[in-house]
Amino acid sequence: MSTHVEAPDVWLSVPARAENVAVVRQALAGLCEALLAEPRVVADVKLAVTEACTNVVVHAYPGREGVMEVEARPVDRTLSVVVRDHGLGIVPRADSPGLGLGLPMIASLSDSVEIRGGADDGDTEVIMTFALDRLSEPAR
Amino acid sequence: MNSEQLAVEQIDGARVLTVRGEHDLYTAPPLREGITAPLDEGVPVIVDLTPATFIDSSILGVLLGGLRRARESGGFFSLVLGDEAEPTVRRIFEVTGLLSVFPIDASSAEALARSRGDGG
Numbered sequence: 001m002s003t004h005v006e007a008p009d010v011w012l013s014v015p016a017r018a019e020n021v022a023v024v025r026q027a028l029a030g031l032c033e034a035l036l037a038e039p040r041v042v043a044d045v046k047l048a049v050t051e052a053c054t055n056v057v058v059h060a061y062p063g064r065e066g067v068m069e070v071e072a073r074p075v076d077r078t079l080s081v082v083v084r085d086h087g088l089g090i091v092p093r094a095d096s097p098g099l100g101l102g103l104p105m106i107a108s109l110s111d112s113v114e115i116r117g118g119a120d121d122g123d124t125e126v127i128m129t130f131a132l133d134r135l136s137e138p139a140r
Numbered sequence: 141m142n143s144e145q146l147a148v149e150q151i152d153g154a155r156v157l158t159v160r161g162e163h164d165l166y167t168a169p170p171l172r173e174g175i176t177a178p179l180d181e182g183v184p185v186i187v188d189l190t191p192a193t194f195i196d197s198s199i200l201g202v203l204l205g206g207l208r209r210a211r212e213s214g215g216f217f218s219l220v221l222g223d224e225a226e227p228t229v230r231r232i233f234e235v236t237g238l239l240s241v242f243p244i245d246a247s248s249a250e251a252l253a254r255s256r257g258d259g260g
Contacts, residue, residue, distance in 0.1 A: 018166040025162070025194075043228040047235075050196045054165050101197040101236055108235045 009073045016061055016068040016085065021053045024070050028081065035074055037132040044109040044138070045079065045130050051102040052083035052126045060087030060124070078111070079130045086123055111138045148174055154184040154216070154255045156248055162194035168202050175206040175217075184216035184255040188248050190225045195232060207242060218243045218251040 010031050014020040028049050032042040049070070056068045069084040107113050110128040117124040131138070145167065147158040155178040163171065171187075178185050185206060189195065203219065210217035219242045221230065233239040245251035 018164070021164050021166065022162060025164075040227070043231055046194060046228070047196060047232060050164055050194075054196065054198060057165060101200065105197060105232075105235055 009071065012068075012070040014068055014070075016056050016066045016087075018054075018057050020068065021050055021057060024053050024068070025050050028070070028072055031072055031074075032079065032132070035079070035132055037079070037130075038135060040136075041130055041132055041134060045081065048106045048109040048128055048130075049081060049083065051105050052081075052128070055102050055126070056083060056085040056087075060085035062088065074132070077132045079132055081128045081130070083126045083128075084123055088124075109138065146170060146174060151248075152252050152256065154186055154252055156186045156188060156252075158188045158191060158248075159195075160191040160193075163192060163199045164194070164196045165198040168198045171199065172202045172205065175202065176209060179206065179209050179213065179215050179217065182213070182215060184218075185210070186218050186220060186245075186248055186251040186255065188220040188222075188251075189229055190220055190222035192229050193226050194228055197232070197236070200232060200236065200238065203242065204238070216255045218245050218254065220245050220248050220251050222246055 010027055012024055012027060014023060025046050029042055029046050032045050037045070053068055053070070060066055066085060066087045071082045073080050106126065106128060111131050111134070112129045114127045115124070116127065145159070145161050145163070147160070149156045149158070155174075157171070157174050159171070175185055175187065187203065187206070206217050209215070221244050223246065245254065
């Protein structure tokens, strides 16, 4: 039996609402399982993607509707995940309802993380990568 | 959220909340209400995360809020993480370094005994 697994890229565009975070999480978990990722990596992808999407839901579109876009693409046993919004992005907020743990957690759970944009009215992207076969903590 | 995801029981004078399945920003509000209402009435609160399969920082925030409220009012608040708890759920406590912050019991029976002052 071949260990080479082909899985399609995942592209999702959903309203940035709390109930849709689970939809994104389940889609990414399904992709990871199709790619035969290590269970620990599946867990880390689920948590990191949930935190990135929660940032969008809570911060990107204050007082209005908006879209949350997620792209996931496996390349050479590394999964790249982009979570994008077209709103405020990640900006400091004195009235933030969260713990402020989202981004530090993403950094701990992923093998790399990059934030692009974040200006007043441009797109903001959180770009994360995960080594699908790692058995321990992400390499830094 | 249905009663399968969050079961609420009154046992030996304590409120025991059993959290099952996946929980995030969407399911955080009823859990927050389930924790704060009894604490405000002086009722001990025990949150059993053993059957939970996923929690995020939104849920962690709710749990920290419960802990803070209990400490401020002199109330009792405990988490239960049994041996069979999902590694995924333990993971968020490890990543955030909050495992040592919460009072954690291995079973709801153990937590109930502590809430009555029987041990620990």
